[in-house]
Amino acid sequence: MKNLRLTGTKEGSARSIVEVGGVRIGEGLVVIAGPCAVESEDQLIRTAVAVKEAGATMLRGGAFKPRTSPYAFQGLGLQGLKILDKARRETGLPIVTEVIDTRDVSWVGEYADILQIGARNMQNFSLLREAGKSGRPILLKRGMYSTLEEWLNCAEYILAEGNAQIILCERGIRSFETFTRNTLDLSIIPAARSITHLPLMVDPSHGTGVLGLIEPMSLAAVAAGADGLEIEVHIDPSSAMSDKDQQLSPEAFARLMRKITALKAALKEIDEAEDKRGVKGPAMAAALAAEGAAR
Amino acid sequence: MKLEDLRGDIDRIDARIVALLSERMEKALLTKRFKKATLDEGREQAVLAAVAARSACLAEPAFTEGLYRAIMAESRRMQERGLSLLGFQGVHGAYSDAAARAWLPGAATLPCKDFKDIFDGVQEGYLDYGIVPVENTLGGTVGQVNSILVNSELRIVGAVDLPVEHCLLALPGQDHRDIRYAYSHPQALAQCRRFLERNRLDGISYFDTAGSARMLAEERPRSTAAIAGRFAAELYGLEIIKEGIQDAATNRTRFFVLAKEGSAAAEQAIAAAEATAIAGGTGKQAEESASPAPILRKCSAVFSTDDKAGTLFTLLEVFAKAGINLTRIESAPYEPGDYAMFLDFEGAEGDEAVKKAIAQAKGLASSFRLLGAYLERKL
Numbered sequence: 001m002k003n004l005r006l007t008g009t010k011e012g013s014a015r016s017i018v019e020v021g022g023v024r025i026g027e028g029l030v031v032i033a034g035p036c037a038v039e040s041e042d043q044l045i046r047t048a049v050a051v052k053e054a055g056a057t058m059l060r061g062g063a064f065k066p067r068t069s070p071y072a073f074q075g076l077g078l079q080g081l082k083i084l085d086k087a088r089r090e091t092g093l094p095i096v097t098e099v100i101d102t103r104d105v106s107w108v109g110e111y112a113d114i115l116q117i118g119a120r121n122m123q124n125f126s127l128l129r130e131a132g133k134s135g136r137p138i139l140l141k142r143g144m145y146s147t148l149e150e151w152l153n154c155a156e157y158i159l160a161e162g163n164a165q166i167i168l169c170e171r172g173i174r175s176f177e178t179f180t181r182n183t184l185d186l187s188i189i190p191a192a193r194s195i196t197h198l199p200l201m202v203d204p205s206h207g208t209g210v211l212g213l214i215e216p217m218s219l220a221a222v223a224a225g226a227d228g229l230e231i232e233v234h235i236d237p238s239s240a241m242s243d244k245d246q247q248l249s250p251e252a253f254a255r256l257m258r259k260i261t262a263l264k265a266a267l268k269e270i271d272e273a274e275d276k277r278g279v280k281g282p283a284m285a286a287a288l289a290a291e292g293a294a295r
Numbered sequence: 296m297k298l299e300d301l302r303g304d305i306d307r308i309d310a311r312i313v314a315l316l317s318e319r320m321e322k323a324l325l326t327k328r329f330k331k332a333t334l335d336e337g338r339e340q341a342v343l344a345a346v347a348a349r350s351a352c353l354a355e356p357a358f359t360e361g362l363y364r365a366i367m368a369e370s371r372r373m374q375e376r377g378l379s380l381l382g383f384q385g386v387h388g389a390y391s392d393a394a395a396r397a398w399l400p401g402a403a404t405l406p407c408k409d410f411k412d413i414f415d416g417v418q419e420g421y422l423d424y425g426i427v428p429v430e431n432t433l434g435g436t437v438g439q440v441n442s443i444l445v446n447s448e449l450r451i452v453g454a455v456d457l458p459v460e461h462c463l464l465a466l467p468g469q470d471h472r473d474i475r476y477a478y479s480h481p482q483a484l485a486q487c488r489r490f491l492e493r494n495r496l497d498g499i500s501y502f503d504t505a506g507s508a509r510m511l512a513e514e515r516p517r518s519t520a521a522i523a524g525r526f527a528a529e530l531y532g533l534e535i536i537k538e539g540i541q542d543a544a545t546n547r548t549r550f551f552v553l554a555k556e557g558s559a560a561a562e563q564a565i566a567a568a569e570a571t572a573i574a575g576g577t578g579k580q581a582e583e584s585a586s587p588a589p590i591l592r593k594c595s596a597v598f599s600t601d602d603k604a605g606t607l608f609t610l611l612e613v614f615a616k617a618g619i620n621l622t623r624i625e626s627a628p629y630e631p632g633d634y635a636m637f638l639d640f641e642g643a644e645g646d647e648a649v650k651k652a653i654a655q656a657k658g659l660a661s662s663f664r665l666l667g668a669y670l671e672r673k674l
Contacts, residue, residue: 078471078536103472106494110537134493 006159007152007166007196016197018137018165020113021094023057025167026199029264030228032096032139033253034060035235036243037073038080047235048087050250055257058114059084059093060230064100065242066120073241081111088113096139096230105130113137119144119171119206122154132161139167139230141203144174148188152196167199168192169230172207181209181246184217189224200225205232205246214248215256222260223267231256310512310532316366317387321405323370324380328421333374339367378403379560381552382413382422388505388527394455394550395426396526397674410440414447417553423560424452425553430623431459432547434482441627444551444597444666445635451595451667452564453552457674461487461541464508464533465520471536478507479522483541487522490540496520508533551595552669568670572643591671592643593622598656598663599635607636610659614640617652635662644668 009015017026024030033056038044048059063080065073076083084095094113099105100121108115114137121127122143131138138158142151155166170189172182184207189200202221204214218229234240234247248256327333346363347356379402383391386406395404405422407413416422427440461483465474477484477496484491484498491498501507507521512531520536521527528535554561572592600606614621623639642649644665657663 101472107471107537109493110490110540 004149004152004156004196006164007155007198009195009197013197016164016166016199018167018199020058020137021092023094025201026227029222029226029260030058030201031056031257031260032058032060032201032228032230033233034096035062035240036232036247037062037065037241038076038083039241041083041086043235044083044087045090047233047250048091048093050235051233051253052091052093054250054254055261056093056233056253057228058096059087059091060096060116060232061087062098062242063108064098064104066098066100066118067242078107081108085111099127099131102126102130105134109134109136114139114167117141122146122151125154125157128154128157129161132158132163135163135165137165137167138163139169139201141169141171142173142185142188144172144182146173148192148195152192155196155198167201167228168196169201169203170207170226171203171230172209179210180213182207184208184221186217186220186224189221189226193225199227201228201230202226203230205230205243205248209246211246211248211252214246215252215259218256218260219263222263229260307513307515314509319366320370320373321403324373324378324403325405325421327374328380333371342367379423380405380421381424381426382407382416383426384408384410384413385503386506386509388508388523388530389503390457390459390505390524390526390548391426391428391550392505393524393526394457394548394674395424395552397457398426398453398455398550398552398672399424410443414443414449414553417449417555418447420555420558423554423558424564425449426455426550427553428548428550430549430625432545433486433541433543436625438627440551441625441637442629445627445629445637447553448556449553450556450561451551451669452554452561453568453669454593454671455550455552455674456671457548457550459541459546459548460525460539461504461522461546462525462528462538463490463520463536463540464511464523464528464531465536466511466515467532467534469520469534473518474520474536475518476516477520477522478510480504480507483522486541486543486546489542490537498522505530549671565669571670589673591641591673592668593671594640594642594644594649594668595666596638596640596653596656596663597635597666598638598660599629599633600659601661606659610656613652613655613659614638617648619648619652 015026017024033051035047038061044061061084063075063077063084065075067074084097088095096114096116097108097112098116098118099108115131116139117127117131119141122141140155155168158166170185172184175183177183184204189202192200204217204221208214208217221229231253232243232247233250233253235250237244237247237249240247343360343363346359352359379399381395381399381402381404383389383395383404384407385391392404410427413425413427417425428437429440430436463477475497476499477491478499478501480503481500483504484500504523505527508523508527508531511519511521512533554564600610620641621638622641623637625637626634627637629635653665
């Protein structure tokens with residue numbers, strides 16, 4: 001991990017905080033919730049109101065969808081961005097939305113508070129450079145076949161353009177397991193935390209692709225020290241035009257929010273008690289540094 | 296050639312026909328101000344003959360005649376309706392046009408070439424009202440208007456404070472990613488400079504904001520957008536790519552509505568303002584109640600003082616002592632080398648404090664003229 005000039009932690013310097021519309025990512029717990037795709041104004045606004053009510057801090061929704069099949073719903077495009085803008089005005093929630101085309105970066109930047117670069121585009125270097133030039137906060141998802149080092153190098157591309165507002169997001173990697181859509185690699189959160197100063201989030205919706213696993217994996221992500229979660233919520237999941245099987249209902253999301261809020265508070269108490277005792281866990285950084293040197 | 300291309304051409308022609316029909320109606324409305332009876336048979340016969348004479352047209356002469364008879368009948372019907380005529384500078388869809396329609400819904404707004412035409416039209420009586428911009432939060436005072444206003448005998452009967460929200464407009468179906476050029480008035484381009492830079496668009500100067508929208512709708516150039524208001528988008532059937540693209544958060548223009556002193560239109564506007572003031576309540580309370588369109592009572596005056604030390608200060612002191620809030624002080628040349636001062640202040644003409652202050656100011660100034668007491672609507 002030698003070339004992480006800008007993403008790597010430096011002795012004595014603080015962790016990065018990305019501030020978006022009054023929300024500070026990298027401090028406390030940020031929850032981005034919303035549908036996989038913007039389908040209509042009614043669907044998005046009703047979902048936005050519901051997730052805000054449940055305690056979400058930001059709204060997600062795809063206007064440009066990178067679909068496995070070219071015949072699947074590709075998103076509403078510019079119209080979707082306008083609907084997201086309206087939802088922000090009505091709820092005050094900052095907007096996170098994916099950009100898949102270099103020609104769209106500036107336009108998505110006109111509407112969204114955070115530009116998301118999806119797992120499939122993690123190593124799309126022209127897109128990364130363009131995102132860097134936009135100067136807007138970037139949520140960089142981990143590619144489904146990528147190592148931590150490759151992931152951080154992609155963040156490095158954005159930083160090299162002078163844009164330091166980057167949030168990393170683990171969303172599951174491909175493994176031989178087929179029961180889940182992806183294998184959520186939660187160990188990457190404390191590992192990455194020891195070598196990069198960038199905020200780290202987890203997307204348990206894509207990470208598992210299984211409705212019943214989203215809540216337990218959200219709790220696990222919080223316990224692993226994630227700075228935030230990105231969760232798919234749909235006002236009526238059974239009618240969703242994409243990712244039908246991994247979008248939570250507003251009720252299920254509200255329950256999840258209650259549980260992670262309680263967990264976060266309990267963890268804080270536990271950490272404070274251990275700090276008082278003065279007992280520290282094994283040093284991760286040293287172990288990783290040794291491994292890095294051995295390579 | 297394809298069917299959809301041909302239909303596109305037909306749609307374009309229809310847009311022009313409707314626009315031309317509307318323009319013809321506007322001229323017809325104006326002719327009513329120059330004639331006594333609505334129907335002028337000699338003139339109608341002449342029009343029909345002229346149309347028949349240039350019939351290099353596929354349609355039968357009887358069809359063209361029928362069409363023109365219908366148009367002229369509609370013109371007569373419009374003339375009979377006795378619509379108020381409100382002149383503004385620019386082309387339809389301009390911010391002035393939007394302000395005019397907000398001030399008097401249902402009036403016919405008529406485009407004028409320049410500000411002088413509006414003043415002349417109102418003075419000569421073929422326009423009932425004129426609307427002119429006086430100041431903009433970014434661009435400052437509209438000097439040209441103020442220097443005409445200082446020597447005009449028109450009365451200010453209303454004011455509108457309009458938010459100027461520039462929008463990037465494109466033809467329906469235009470892929471936003473292919474837009475390269477944005478046409479608009481140089482001032483609008485300057486106000487959207489950072490937006491244009493961010494999206495790598497070349498700004499191209501055009502004589503008017505709404506004019507650039509109309510050009511886009513009529514000529515349909517490729518990879519091109521226009522910067523104009525939302526109202527222009529509606530009027531010319533354009534799609535809004537992005538609203539509120541100006542760099543500064545606050546961009547507002549204040550307009551004066553003018554009428555001829557003592558005319559029926561002026562009396563009507565003053566009576567309507569009075570009725571609104573009584574029904575709605577004005578002033579600070581209206582502003583604080585967060586109503587969608589706060590209304591303020593205001594007065595405007597123009598005065599000059601002797602060329603001596605302290606004369607301006609003494610005059611303004613009258614208003615300070617009376618606790619009257621001055622909202623605008625501006626100087627404008629009324630003849631080469633001589634300046635007059637514009638003064639806008641809050642209050643009604645009937646207020647005791649205002650009456651006293653005006654009387655005192657008249658005593659101190661070498662000339663003092665009240666331009667109007669009116670309601671200002673903040674949109």
